[in-house]
Amino acid sequence: MAKLKELTKKQDVLSPGHRLCAGCGASIAVRQVLSACDDPVVVASATGCLEVATTIYPYTSWRSSFIHNAFENAAATISGVEAMYQSLKKQGKIDKEIKFISFGGDGGTYDIGLQSLSGALERGHDFVYVCYDNEAYMNTGIQRSSATPRGAWTTTTPCGEVIPGKTQYQKDLTGIIAAHKIPYVAQASLWRWNDLIDKAHKAFYTKGPAFLNVLSPCPRGWRFPSEDTIKMAKLSVQTNFWPLYEVENGKWKLNYKPKERLPVTEWMGPQGRYKHLLTPENKSLVEEIQQEIDDNWERLLALCGEK
C-alpha cells in the first residue's frame, strides 16, 4: 500500500497552475494515478477538459512528455508511441524504462473513443488507459454521454414537462473492457486514494494493456459545491452506485463492501442534476434506479465470488 508521507515527496507530473476548475475530479485522478509510477512516463490525452486546461499554448502543465492528438484516438495514439518505443528498444536504440499512459474523459472513452481503445487493448500494447469518468461531456458544457446515469439532468437530457432527464442507464464500460480479457482492469474512486494508487501501480507494472475507470465528480456538471468532490466520490461508493473492484488475469475481486449500503437518494440529494428526481411524482423512477443498482451489486458479488 502507498504511504502518504512518501507520496508527498514525489514531484507531481501534472504541475500546479493548470486551468481546471476548483474541485475538478480529473486533476485529482491524474495526480493520484501518476504518483503510482516509479518510471518516466509519456502521457497521451484525448481532447477534453484535461487537455484544454493543461496545454494552452505557449504553456503546458506537463512535466513529462505529453501528446494530444484528437478526441477519439488517445488509445491509438499511445499505441503508436509504445510501438515506436518497442521498435527502437528491439533495435538497441533506446534502453530506458518508460511507461505509457492515456487519459480520456467518458466522452472520449465510453463513446467516440471506444473503437480506438478496444483496438489498442486487443492488440496488447503495453500501456495504461485511464478513463476519468465525470458522466457527461463537460468540456462542451454538460451534454449527455453513454456514461451519464439514468435520471440525470444534462443540457441535452434536460428535465422537461414530459421527460425527466436521461432515460437510459449508463453503459457498463468496465465490464466491456474486462470482456477484452486484458491482464488488468479496475474501477476506482478518488475517495479511496490508497486503493486507487495501488491499482494504478498494478496497472503500470502489469505487462500488457491495463485499464482504470475512475469516477471523477464534476462540481459544474453535477451541480454541487466545489469543496465536496471527495464527499461525492465517497457517496458513490457507499451507495454501491460506483463499486470498487478489479479483474486481474480474469479473476474478479471486490475491493470494498460498505457496512451498510446507503440508499441512492443519499447520492442524488446533494447533486443539482438530480434535483427534479426527488419529488413525489418521480418516486417510482428513483425506485427503479435503486433496484438497478442493487441488481448490479448482486451480479458483481457473484462475479467476485462473494456469494
Added chain:
Amino acid sequence: MSTKTVAITGNGAAAYAFKQINPDVVAAYPITPQTDLVQSFSQYVADGLVHTELITVESEHSAMSACVGAAAAGGRVMTATSANGLALMFEILYIAASSKLPIVMPVVNRALSGPINIHCDHSDTMAARDAGWIQIYSENAQEAYDNIIQAVRIAENMKVRLPVMVMYDGFIISHGIDRVDFLDDTTVHDFVGKYQPNYPLLDIDKPLTFGPLDLYDYYFEHKRQQAEDINNSKPVILEIAKGFREISGREYGLFESYHLEDAETAIVVLSSAAGTTKTVVDELRGKGRKVGLLKPRIFRPFPYMEIAQALSHLKAIAILDRSVSFGGFGGPLFTEIRSAMMEFGKAPQNINIIFGLGGRDINQQDITGIYDQLDEIVKSGKVKERIQYLGVRE
C-alpha cells in the same frame, strides 16, 4: 550499385520499397486496392526481413492516429491507404501535417463512395489536397517505387519535415504487372539514410508537449509557418531528385514534359493516363502534328509558376481531371493551372475534361479526339464548351 529488373504489380513494387526503407513503425489497415501492399509487407515482417513494428489497427482513423503517435515518439513511420480509408483519416491528416511529422503514405487512388466503387479516380487525394501534405503522383509502378523512396528523404528533410503522400492509380497500376528496375538494398538504405529525430517524445530528459490548445493569439502564425514550410519543399524535392538520378539514372522533376517545347497544343494529365497520352503523342507526332504533354508530378506544393511558364507558349491546352469539384469551376487541376496562367498575361485557350470516374476507361481514341478538338479551337479561336465530361452517357 546494382539493379534488378522484375515484372511486378504496382503494389508489389511499393511493398518492396517499404521493405528496403525498413521503417521503424508501420500502422495500416487493409482496403482495396491498397490491400496487397500491406499483405506483402506483413509477409516481410513475418519473415523477419525488416525490423518494423507493424501495428495492425482496427481502422484507418487509428492507422493515422498511431502513425502520429509513433512519428512524434521519434522514428521512421509509414502507412498506406485508398479512398474511404483516406477519408476516414481526414481529421488526423491535418494533425500529422500541422505537427510536422514526416510520415510517408502511398495512396492507391480509388473513387470515393458513394455509390461505393473500388476502381480508380482521384477524388480521394484531391479531397485531401489542402491537408498540408506534400502530394506526389506516379504514372506507373516504377515511378511509384521511385517516389516512395524519395518521399522518405523529402519528408524527413529538416527544412521540410512534413508528411508525404505518394499516389498511383488503383488497379491500373496497383494490380497491373509492369516492368520495374529495383535498386539494391544497400543503395536504398544509404539513400534514405539514418532517421534524425526532431523533438522526440521518447527523449524523456527533454519533455515536451505535442498538440496543445492553440487559440487566436498563436494559431494563425502557426498556419502561416506551415504555408511557408510546404512551399520551401520545392527546392528540396528537386535536390533529392538529383541525388536519386545519380543512384538510378532516372530523371524526376516537379512535372514531366513530353514533346512540349515545340508543341502547339497539349494535354495536361496526372498519373497512368499520361502513359496512354504519350503513346498518342508519338503517333500524332509521326503524322507531323505538333502535340505535347505535361504530366504534373508534385501537386502539393503546386509548382504554379513553373507549370504556367511551361504551358505559356501553347495555342490551346486540355487539362484533364480524374475527379470532380462539385459546384466548382472545373476540376482541381484545371482550377490550379488556369489560375496560374494569369501570371503570364496571354494564356493559351483552355478546356477542362473530366474523365475516368470510378475506373471508367480512357483510351487512345479518346485522347486523339481531345487533340483534334484542340486543333479546332486553335483554328476557330473559340471554345464551345469549357468544362466537358469524357466518355459518359448523358
